[in-house]
Amino acid sequence: MIEEREQKQGRIAETVTDHLQDGTLPEAKRMLNALHPSEIANLLESFPPAQRKVLWELVDEEIDGEVLLQVNDEVRGGLIREMDERELLAATSGMDMDDLADFMQDLPRTLTGEILHSLDNQNRQRLEAVLAYPEDSAGGLMNTDTVTVRPDVSLDVVFRYLRMRGEMPELTDHLFVVSRFDHFLGVLRVSDLLTRDPAGRVEDLLITEAVVIPAEMSDRDVARMFEDRDLISAPVLDSRGRLIGRITIDDVVDVIRDEAEQSILSMAGLGEEEDLFAPVWSSTRRRAGWLGLNLVTALLAAYVIGLFEATIQEVVALAVLMPVVASMGGIAGTQTLALVIRALALGQIATRNTRALLLKELGIGLLNGLLWAAVLAGVALVWFGRPTIGVIIAAAMTINLGTAAASGVLVPLILKRFGIDPALAGGVILTTVTDIVGFTAFLGLATLFLL
Amino acid sequence: MIEEREQKQGRIAETVTDHLQDGTLPEAKRMLNALHPSEIANLLESFPPAQRKVLWELVDEEIDGEVLLQVNDEVRGGLIREMDERELLAATSGMDMDDLADFMQDLPRTLTGEILHSLDNQNRQRLEAVLAYPEDSAGGLMNTDTVTVRPDVSLDVVFRYLRMRGEMPELTDHLFVVSRFDHFLGVLRVSDLLTRDPAGRVEDLLITEAVVIPAEMSDRDVARMFEDRDLISAPVLDSRGRLIGRITIDDVVDVIRDEAEQSILSMAGLGEEEDLFAPVWSSTRRRAGWLGLNLVTALLAAYVIGLFEATIQEVVALAVLMPVVASMGGIAGTQTLALVIRALALGQIATRNTRALLLKELGIGLLNGLLWAAVLAGVALVWFGRPTIGVIIAAAMTINLGTAAASGVLVPLILKRFGIDPALAGGVILTTVTDIVGFTAFLGLATLFLL
Structure with missing residues (x-):
């Protein structure tokens, strides 16, 4: 059924695209306006800006308001810039007060007064009641039309x-x-x-x-x-x-x-309202910060590797195997992290059960650590023919999977304590920890026992 | 407000825990049953199995059914194992037919007949109507009690x-x-x-x-x-x-x-119904497969590095810097992947706009690639004092961020074509690609121009 629905939407989209290219706009307009406003909104989001603009011109003025409420913030901003004041005022008429309150934040300042002016006394008071509360509170979400x-x-x-x-x-x-x-x-x-x-x-x-x-x-x-x-x-x-x-x-x-x-x-360090076809330049800037942050953590890990340059020079096999230890820690830690983030969102983690959770995850981490450490030791032995490397990588892997389990539980809890969203920062911090511990454990043990 | 609600739930949970430890069960029972069934369900999920079992004994029998419907599948299975047939039959009475249909799949076979028998004719027909459709279809979701x-x-x-x-x-x-x-x-x-x-x-x-x-x-x-x-x-x-x-x-x-x-x-390779306190052994087995899969991809990347052992032996700085190139590719690719997975879920990507999306993401990837390549080249130059290494790492990074952008768009589209959930497999495949391309580009260029 998903396919069926998508196929239907897809067929309409293809046909509309064809009509846009042929220039048979009346036909495209007819098809477009037969859709539900939410479907039109979905369709608009799926077109690159130039075509989106042409399509937007074709949408009937009476449903402009409903469509604008359904597209994401970034696309909405773009569509609003295409409209003149009269069209914008027309789009706001008939909106519920909670929607209008949200919508007004995207409008040019000059229009805000005019809209307040265009409302009757009762609706103006209602709108002001909604505007008095933050957008993400019950007051900002509420509608004022009650019986x-x-x-x-x-x-x-x-x-x-x-x-x-x-x-x-x-x-x-x-x-x-x-x-x-x-x-x-x-x-x-x-x-x-x-x-x-x-x-x-x-x-x-x-x-x-x-x-x-x-x-x-x-x-x-x-x-x-x-x-x-x-x-x-x-x-x-x-x-x-x-x-x-x-x-x-x-x-x-x-x-x-x-x-x-x-x-x-x-x-992934992205905002919720990211437009699928946001301009390349503004997307680049938005994503650059996240990449820069990750570059810093990657360099931190590189610095740790640098401390063991002499060891690597001696045994190049270590350079070949070290990413495996780090990467397995990241994967295992991410599993624990995902579980803990969900439980935190449900309010299920508190002082009373943190210890039990930590012990359970450590148990899983160590068991899986031992299992895959044994496999990896075997691979290393066959590949490089040096039993000591096998033993060292097995030990490093077990240490790193234990660390991953502990970090997966503790990192989100600590972030939350400091008021930082664990879903946003948890992954970066966790993989930094597992990279550094992974490299240190593996190369450190190698320095001690191989040289 | 989130804090306030959590604090309230937290306080109740702490007090109930205290009462459990003191053995003042009547008090714990009173507090527990004053909660809404969904809150009781949430609380049960947050206790380790042993305490959960004691708590479950305290829940009033009349609301057993409602609580069972609210906990996740895995916890439900555990609670049901604690109940005898009489209790289970009592819990099903008064359930809506859609809920009962779901619930029956967790019950021992022997009870299914008894439940069908206990219903009047009309309800039995209704239940059979719901059972005739898959659980994740409209027919499985529907209730049959219509006016x-x-x-x-x-x-x-x-x-x-x-x-x-x-x-x-x-x-x-x-x-x-x-x-x-x-x-x-x-x-x-x-x-x-x-x-x-x-x-x-x-x-x-x-x-x-x-x-x-x-x-x-x-x-x-x-x-x-x-x-x-x-x-x-x-x-x-x-x-x-x-x-x-x-x-x-x-x-x-x-x-x-x-x-x-x-x-x-x-x-993260986990199932939706994962219990926060699932037994260590069964969790270990469930997560082992995902870790094993990732071990294979990590070994693939290690194999690629192994091809350049001679180069690394010559210039150890390469081993220090190579994870940076691979990791930045993974991060950038994950950003594109997250955007594309969401758009796919909304049905917004089709043949008509794949090319525009690919070009846009490639543009972002290359611009960010050039930006951070320049920074990284500077760091490499200062660190190792060899300009050629700086130029090589910059080139490798740009190549890898371009690859990441293309993979971020194409991998989920290809997975979907083959009927595989992109959210499940997308990340693993993507990072395998960016690891392999990152290592190959960096070490390959170094082999060509440094030796």
Whole structure:
């Protein structure tokens, strides 16, 4: 099925590309606008900038806003630069306030005032409420369009109110019950509204122990909470317990997906919003820092090797085998690291179990160290015919796999203590340790026992 | 806030640990069962097996089932082994059919028949419907408890039916409209039900272009669709267009989270369901294969170095510097690889844009290659005082970063063509290429120009 879906998208993309090259733009435009905005966004991201620009011109103006919300930050910036003020204002109309708040951060300053001006009083207040919180907090994630009812009315009155109101906000599985001063009291489930006697009162169906979200909670914590409790929507309260908004699962799904993408990309020193077709020059600059950092650590390892130049001069076989010891340490350490990073993200590691974890990983490291050390010793013996080299490389490998296990547990824990993201820096530090220990152990033992 | 939540969980975990050690189990039991089942599951995963077993005894029997559904497969297997048949049967009662279908795969064969027997006719048919599809397909993910209505009735009749029915399934944002033969016609939005005139008829509010999911669609595609279309629930149809179930966002969120965790762990050659405290011996065996594979590639690189033994004997500085060239290639290649793997997952790479992507990455690789080659040449010159070594290492590094860029684009594309997960095998192959090219370029150029 993945193939099928990709094939469908692929066929459309190929056809659109053909039409772009033929210059039969009306046909391309028709095909493009038949897609869902999220599919258009995905397609735009997959084209190099020049073609992307032509394609963007073809997108119907009514869905510009929705498409802009779906593309990644970097692509969005590029598309916005192609639009004039009138088009940008048109794109913002009809956006939810949480989306609009995010979107405004990408707009030229001059437009911000104009947009605030174009909103009615209620929406302006709502937008300002969202803008008051950081983008990655519950307050920044929330939507302000909530349906509230009083506790002392009957369900019949609620029905009359809803029919008068007309549209319901999307993803409404609860109505929020508030006091006269917007103080949050609890929720009324839509399913209760549908299935209970309409003469009953709201307060009799009021669920007071509903999950509430403080506006300052981080978006990742919000995501975990939605996931753990299987929520669709949850009320956001300010520090005084007043209802100020609502977070819905669709926004949470985006947080989870972003978080997942970020940890994969950040292990490679990349930002989450990296455009597939970012300009060569700006990508080069962005990646240069990471490469420079790794050059420093590689030179550190080279320095360690340099200390044993005399030994290598004596026995060249050591130069041939030394990368094997270092590389196996890196691989084994990365396995432990990946496991520990996931457990840290789930809040599963604390002082109480660090020792047990360390012992377990050391056990695995030493057992695998002994196993592969024996194999490697055999290979070295056959290759170079010197039993001592076999014994030395086996010892070095066991030492390095033990070190790798310990570093895999301790490096992320220490990084976290210092407030550094282990997914970002863990790999670099770990491989630096296993390189240095690997080279030192192997060449050091060789210096002691071979010369 | 992350800290706050973790601290809270941490405090509970510490206190429970204390109570376990003191032997004040009633207190530990009280604290434990005050938690949400998902929090209990998280806590269980974070304890080593012996303590986990004691803790599991303390969990109230009524929530055993919910907790078992939340822990990862490996931990679940361990907990199930601690339970007798009666407890297991009790745990399955009240499970949704999709959960029960997953759960049954972990149970001893003897129990499967008993469970099927304990269900009423309707639920048995439902369970068999779910079991008929693979676990990772829409059919395996779906729940069979749907609320259906006929098109030719009034909303008032729907209300009467719902009130008679009592409970609604969780996450019901649509009722499904079906013909007399269960043929799916469209959906009726709950919000329309709430806000429209109750005298109106279902068919007037029927939405026929609702998203429908074929039972064979893969769970990842289902997740993308929910994400792209901001769905809460969607109907699942069999190949003849009959409504057979419903997928809800909570199950989809689990798929997204699993997918994300899996790609991080699989890059390190680990399985998604790896238990933090898996027994040392079974973990050792599981990780041994990955290490063995990497030993083979490391020996391949060593073999290449071995070809230049004579050169290294002559100029030992080469042995000192050669890992730098190889390692920088690996780092640069991994950056391209991470970007391409993400784009592949989003279906953004096809024949039409491979060339543009390759050119862009080659450009970045060569620019960064030249930049850091110059720096490295300077370092080599100062360190060893031989300008030729500087020039040679700069040339080798540029060659290797170009190779890394090309491999970062092509290796995942080729793997995908052969049906191999690029996240799993991409890194190993890539670094093998950059190691071999790095060593060959550097030592080869040195052999040509230094001797």
